[in-house]
Amino acid sequence: MNTPYEQLGDEGVRALVDRFYEVMGTRPDAAVIRAMHEDDLAVMSDKLATFLIGWMGGPQRYNERFGRVVIPAAHQRFDIGPAERDAWLACMQDAVDESALSPDMRARVMDSFGKMAEMCRTRD
Ligand code: HEM
Numbered sequence: 183m184n185t186p187y188e189q190l191g192d193e194g195v196r197a198l199v200d201r202f203y204e205v206m207g208t209r210p211d212a213a214v215i216r217a218m219h220e221d222d223l224a225v226m227s228d229k230l231a232t233f234l235i236g237w238m239g240g241p242q243r244y245n246e247r248f249g250r251v252v253i254p255a256a257h258q259r260f261d262i263g264p265a266e267r268d269a270w271l272a273c274m275q276d277a278v279d280e281s282a283l284s285p286d287m288r289a290r291v292m293d294s295f296g297k298m299a300e301m302c303r304t305r306d
Contacts, residue, residue, distance in 0.1 A: 185239025186291050189283050192235060199231040202277040209276075212269040218260050238291070257302040264306075267299045 183189050203223045206212045219226060229248055236242040274295050278288050
C-alpha cells in the first residue's frame with residue numbers, strides 16, 4: 183500500500199472530497215474560501231476528485247476529461263493569502279483524519295497538500 187490511491191481507491195478519494203467540501207461548508211474559518219466557489223459543488227467535486235485520483239497514484243483521467251491544468255495557475259484569479267491557504271488545509275486535514283488512510287499516509291498526504299496549497303497562494 184505504497185500510494186494513497188492504493189489505500190482509498192476511486193470511491194475513497196471521492197468520499198474524501200465530498201467530506202472536504204462538507205467541512206468547508208461548516209467551518210467558520212473556511213467561510214471565505216467557500217464563498218469563492220459556486221453554490222453547487224457537484225462539478226468542482228468531480229474535478230477535484232478526478233485530479234486527486236491521479237495525483238495520489240491512481241489513473242490519470244483529469245486531462246482527458248477537463249483539459250490540461252496547472253494547479254497554481256488555476257488559482258491565480260482568487261484572493262488566497264495565508265489564512266485562506268490554512269483554511270483549505272484545515273478542511274482537508276479534517277477530511278483526511280476521517281478517511282481510511284493509515285496514520286503515516288495521512289501525514290505524507292498532508293505534507294504534499296501543504297506544498298501544493300502554498301503554491302496556490304496569490305498574496306502575502
Ligand atoms: C490554497 C487554498 C486553495 C483555495 C482557496 C482553492 C480554491 C479554489 C477555487 C475557488 C476553485 C474554483 C472553483 C470553481 O471553479 O468553482 C479551485 C479550483 C481547483 N482547485 Fe483549488 N484551492 C486551493 C488549493 C488547492 C490545492 C492544494 C489543490 C490540489 C491539491 C487544488 C485543486 C483544484 C483543482 C483541480 C481545481 C479545478 C481547476 C479548474 O477548474 O481548472 N486547489 N480552487
